[in-house]
Amino acid sequence: MNGWRRIKALILKEFIQVLRDPSSLLIAFVLPAILLFLFGFGVSLDARQVRIGVAVQGSGAPAYELASAFMASPWFEADLEKDPRPLEREVLAGRLRGMVVIPQDFSRDLGRKDAVSVQVIADGSETNTANYVQNYARGVVSSWSMVEGIKKGTDSDFGPQLLSRIWFNPELESRNSLIPGAVAIIMAIIGTLLTALVVSREWERGTMESLMSTPVGMFELLLGKMVPYFILGLLAMLGSVVVAIGLFHLPFRGSPAFLLLVASAFLLAALGQGLLISTLAKNQFIAAQAALVTGFLPAFLLSGFVFEIASMPLPIRILTRIVPARYLVSGLQTLFLVGDVQKVLWTDTLILLLLAALLFALTARKTVRRLR
Amino acid sequence: MTPVAVNIRKLRYAFDTHGPYALDGISADIRTGGVTGLVGPDGAGKTTLLRLMAGLLLPEEGTLRVFGTDTRKAGAALARTLGYMPQKFGLYEELTVRQNMKLHADLQGLVGDERQKAFARLLSFTALEPFQERLAGRLSGGMKQKLGLACALLRKPRLLLLDEPSVGVDPVSRRELWRMVQELVDETVAVVWSTAYLDEAEKCDDILLLNEGRLLFAGIPSALTDTMSGRCFQLRDMSGNRRRLLNEALKQTGVQDGVVQGRSLRLVLSKDVTADALDAFAARGHLQSVKPRFEDAFIDILGGGPGGESPLAAAMAAVTDTGRTAVMAEGLTKKFGDFTAVRDVSFAIERGEIFGLLGPNGAGKSTTFKMLCGLLHPTVGAGRVAGVDLLKAPGKARSRLGYMAQKFSLYGDLSARQNLDFFAGIYGLAGSRKRRTVDRMISTFNLEPFLAVSARELPLGFKQRLALACAVMHEPAVLFLDEPTSGVDPITRREFWTHINGLVERGMTILVTTHFMDEAEYCDRIALIYRGQLMATAPPDALKEKVKSERLPDPSLEDAFIELIHRWDTSP
Numbered sequence: 013m014n015g016w017r018r019i020k021a022l023i024l025k026e027f028i029q030v031l032r033d034p035s036s037l038l039i040a041f042v043l044p045a046i047l048l049f050l051f052g053f054g055v056s057l058d059a060r061q062v063r064i065g066v067a068v069q070g071s072g073a074p075a076y077e078l079a080s081a082f083m084a085s086p087w088f089e090a091d092l093e094k095d096p097r098p099l100e101r102e103v104l105a106g107r108l109r110g111m112v113v114i115p116q117d118f119s120r121d122l123g124r125k126d127a128v129s130v131q132v133i134a135d136g137s138e139t140n141t142a143n144y145v146q147n148y149a150r151g152v153v154s155s156w157s158m159v160e161g162i163k164k165g166t167d168s169d170f171g172p173q174l175l176s177r178i179w180f181n182p183e184l185e186s187r188n189s190l191i192p193g194a195v196a197i198i199m200a201i202i203g204t205l206l207t208a209l210v211v212s213r214e215w216e217r218g219t220m221e222s223l224m225s226t227p228v229g230m231f232e233l234l235l236g237k238m239v240p241y242f243i244l245g246l247l248a249m250l251g252s253v254v255v256a257i258g259l260f261h262l263p264f265r266g267s268p269a270f271l272l273l274v275a276s277a278f279l280l281a282a283l284g285q286g287l288l289i290s291t292l293a294k295n296q297f298i299a300a301q302a303a304l305v306t307g308f309l310p311a312f313l314l315s316g317f318v319f320e321i322a323s324m325p326l327p328i329r330i331l332t333r334i335v336p337a338r339y340l341v342s343g344l345q346t347l348f349l350v351g352d353v354q355k356v357l358w359t360d361t362l363i364l365l366l367l368a369a370l371l372f373a374l375t376a377r378k379t380v381r382r383l384r
Numbered sequence: 385m386t387p388v389a390v391n392i393r394k395l396r397y398a399f400d401t402h403g404p405y406a407l408d409g410i411s412a413d414i415r416t417g418g419v420t421g422l423v424g425p426d427g428a429g430k431t432t433l434l435r436l437m438a439g440l441l442l443p444e445e446g447t448l449r450v451f452g453t454d455t456r457k458a459g460a461a462l463a464r465t466l467g468y469m470p471q472k473f474g475l476y477e478e479l480t481v482r483q484n485m486k487l488h489a490d491l492q493g494l495v496g497d498e499r500q501k502a503f504a505r506l507l508s509f510t511a512l513e514p515f516q517e518r519l520a521g522r523l524s525g526g527m528k529q530k531l532g533l534a535c536a537l538l539r540k541p542r543l544l545l546l547d548e549p550s551v552g553v554d555p556v557s558r559r560e561l562w563r564m565v566q567e568l569v570d571e572t573v574a575v576v577w578s579t580a581y582l583d584e585a586e587k588c589d590d591i592l593l594l595n596e597g598r599l600l601f602a603g604i605p606s607a608l609t610d611t612m613s614g615r616c617f618q619l620r621d622m623s624g625n626r627r628r629l630l631n632e633a634l635k636q637t638g639v640q641d642g643v644v645q646g647r648s649l650r651l652v653l654s655k656d657v658t659a660d661a662l663d664a665f666a667a668r669g670h671l672q673s674v675k676p677r678f679e680d681a682f683i684d685i686l687g688g689g690p691g692g693e694s695p696l697a698a699a700m701a702a703v704t705d706t707g708r709t710a711v712m713a714e715g716l717t718k719k720f721g722d723f724t725a726v727r728d729v730s731f732a733i734e735r736g737e738i739f740g741l742l743g744p745n746g747a748g749k750s751t752t753f754k755m756l757c758g759l760l761h762p763t764v765g766a767g768r769v770a771g772v773d774l775l776k777a778p779g780k781a782r783s784r785l786g787y788m789a790q791k792f793s794l795y796g797d798l799s800a801r802q803n804l805d806f807f808a809g810i811y812g813l814a815g816s817r818k819r820r821t822v823d824r825m826i827s828t829f830n831l832e833p834f835l836a837v838s839a840r841e842l843p844l845g846f847k848q849r850l851a852l853a854c855a856v857m858h859e860p861a862v863l864f865l866d867e868p869t870s871g872v873d874p875i876t877r878r879e880f881w882t883h884i885n886g887l888v889e890r891g892m893t894i895l896v897t898t899h900f901m902d903e904a905e906y907c908d909r910i911a912l913i914y915r916g917q918l919m920a921t922a923p924p925d926a927l928k929e930k931v932k933s934e935r936l937p938d939p940s941l942e943d944a945f946i947e948l949i950h951r952w953d954t955s956p
Contacts, residue, residue: 014493021490025479032478032519222474222535225438225545226491227463 018228022236039206044198044248051194052260061089062144065099065111072119081156087148103135110134110145191262192344193317195252196337202245203282204307211237211290212299238283245279266347270357274343277364281336284371291378311337339364386417389543389574390437394446397432406432408597417571418589422578425873428594430578434545438468467541471548473532477521481512481531484520488535506534525745526557544575554744555942580871582679600685605678612676617662619649622669627885634692641689645905646924652680679874690879695828697886703861707771710735710862710893715765718751725751727916738894740907748916749897757864758782770861786860788851790867796840800831800850803839811858825853845876865896881906901941919952
């Protein structure tokens with residue numbers, strides 16, 4: 013009975029504090045909003061309208077048709093020239109990301125099957141963009157030659173055809189996979205950074221001491237800290253999802269129940285991490301550093317939200333397995349883009365709960381009723 | 385005798401397994417029915433002992449029982465008999481006065497009628513009634529302290545633990561708190577009051593005197609001061625320079641300690657030395673026997689004061705080029721938004737004078753101080769240091785002043801030598817001059833064995849020496865000291881003031897802020913600052929003289945301070 017009263021009092025106190033303290037408000041509300049809009053509007057990993065040059069050295073209809081196929085492609089913004097040299101200078105100056113050279117004899121050689129080639133040059137200083145240029149250029153050439161084949165009625169001569177479909181994110185909108193990742197980061201900030209900061213502030217100001225000298229038990233203290241930030245975390249998640257669907261038009265193919273489940277499991281792990289940090293670091297500066305390095309950065313770099321986990325070296329891949337955000341990103345991306353894939357979602361949830369249990373056990377062990 | 389509230393036996397505690405003991409072999413009883421002072425300088429182990437009593441820490445060796453129960457086994461039951469006010473009062477600054485009290489009431493399970501009564505009782509007791517809806521962060525130091533006390537008192541604790549309740553609080557509020565605590569004490573209640581102010585110890589019913597983790601004395605304060613009776617003298621109405629006289633007196637065999645007290649000297653004789661030892665001084669003024677103070681006894685236990693020679697001053701060149709007036713404040717005013725922190729403060733400090741800025745926290749003394757050492761721009765008015773206008777040539781003015789901030793602001797991670805080199809560098813010493821200066825500081829302060837030790841780890845006394853060395857290396861004309869010795873043990877404080885006295889004799893001018901009455905006694909003149917205004921500028925003795933009355937026949941400087949503030953507040 014008294015226990016509940018104490019927990020209620022602690023939770024109420026925590027909410028008043030967050031609402032009255034500008035720095036907590038900043039972390040709980042302003043920072044998430046900024047991140048969400050940044051990822052929604054600002055960051056895009058899609059290469060749309062890459063600037064390239066197309067040099068048509070020869071004459072003849074096929075050469076110009078191919079060139080106009082490049083001009084019409086949504087992936088490129090192409091400058092047309094007869095001479096490749098001015099284009100070369102533009103590539104050197106970094107104003108063009110690559111160039112396509114359609115050679116002198118292109119139109120003439122096209123009928124003969126063996127030796128028709130088109131040169132694609134890409135600026136390798138930005139490897140990602142270089143890959144786009146190469147792949148998109150190949151795509152443009154092959155779809156052009158297919159259309160040519162159909163026109164001539166000789167499609168069988170063009171060999172096997174590639175029919176590609178992109179699943180889950182047909183428009184290849186990077187935003188669709190970035191926003192769920194941003195939601196994960198926002199929840200990591202509230203769960204880990206904010207919690208670590210507010211608890212270490214209690215140590216710094218001596219309020220922890222006065223709390224501990226009252227009949228409050230360790231369990232009540234931890235619960236009194238967890239509940240408010242759990243609720244704040246869920247609210248932030250809800251807000252972000254509403255913005256993601258309403259403003260950024262993300263699909264949401266899963267069910268709200270699973271969303272709640274995965275998010276809650278993640279929040280428990282994040283809170284556990286935040287509380288553990290605050291128990292080990294008794295001042296706000298160290299707590300902030302630790303929360304950034306162990307919470308925010310891994311959520312950003314190792315969760316698979318920006319950087320593909322499968323392409324990381326083995327030791328890093330192993331490391332990502334203990335990053336809670338990894339499972340949340342996987343869960344959220346599944347829920348937004350695919351649907352209720354039970355196997356994935358349950359796996360993510362269970363691993364998160366396991367991590368949470370581990371972190372809480374550590375916290376409880378370190379926060380014995382002592383002040384060292 | 386009243387019952388034992390806290391029983392301590394052979395208690396030992398260390399923060400890390402290989403480190404020194406924070407508390408070493410403490411045995412004592414704390415009884416109900418009075419205030420027990422836990423007295424000692426910073427780092428003596430006061431807070432650790434209080435935390436052990438509150439059950440926040442558990443003893444490593446030995447036992448600690450609160451009302452008969454071992455704190456190792458007490459659990460939450462201990463919390464119910466206990467009221468604990470940590471340093472900085474343990475308040476939530478974002479919560480209002482009432483919300484803070486409600487939180488503590490909920491945590492302590494105080495409900496219904498009982499709770500309403502407790503609130504009413506404590507709000508009127510602390511006079512916080514009109515401020516219930518104010519955020520705790522917006523309260524003054526004195527009010528915060530009262531609120532902290534109210535939160536600790538909600539359940540009428542049987543053991544009340546107060547950790548340095550008087551730090552950061554002006555003397556008026558300090559006295560009020562003392563009166564309130566006295567009211568609480570009865571046969572069933574024990575109060576433990578920790579303090580670094582030795583004058584507070586004398587008022588306690590019982591004391592535990594701690595130094596470096598060891599218990600030096602336990603008992604009633606008079607039992608300790610009585611050992612000093614007949615050994616303490618005051619030399620009044622002296623002819624000649626009192627600082628030089630003190631220096632001479634401390635050289636005299638048989639004199640173990642001495643301090644300046646306004647226009648007088650206070651001298652303490654070694655054990656078994658008769659008053660004849662002071663015959664040579666009897667002719668220089670009016671010598672009379674005075675009541676021993678707690679501090680005299682403390683120094684006696686520690687083996688006497690540090691003597692009166694300052695090797696630092698001896699090695700310094702005399703300052704002669706400042707003109708008669710070393711520091712000048714002309715109508716200094718500082719506004720922060722709508723708030724006027726300092727209003728029209730003017731004074732002039734002569735060369736070779738020790739000038740004190742005295743005032744409660746938030747009165748504006750730090751703001752005045754900062755304007756005079758060039759850290760703040762005055763809104764109106766001007767300051768001059770060694771004849772140089774701080775506004776017109778701040779760089780030049782600053783090169784003539786030395787600054788020592790509160791709590792020895794050294795770089796904790798740099799070694800003693802690196803600190804010296806660094807400060808020599810920023811004061812523009814270079815080449816052989818730098819090398820000679822640093823070497824001289826090392827030899828005058830005996831820093832040789834500690835050169836490779838990080839400043840953080842230095843023993844307190846050496847930390848202080850190093851801080852002083854860094855502040856005076858460039859031989860400044862004026863030295864600014866910000867609360868230089870609060871919380872420091874009396875020996876270290878004596879040594880510090882010996883250096884300062886020596887430097888003043890070489891023509892250096894000292895400006896010191898303090899709320900510490902002992903320090904104020906060393907000053908030639910004191911500016912009393914209150915609510916941003918200059919209340920009075922006068923020698924300490926003249927301030928005391930001003931308030932002399934039938935009620936206060938022999939006022940202390942603190943009495944004078946409180947009385948003058950009172951008069952100021954009540955005048956129309």
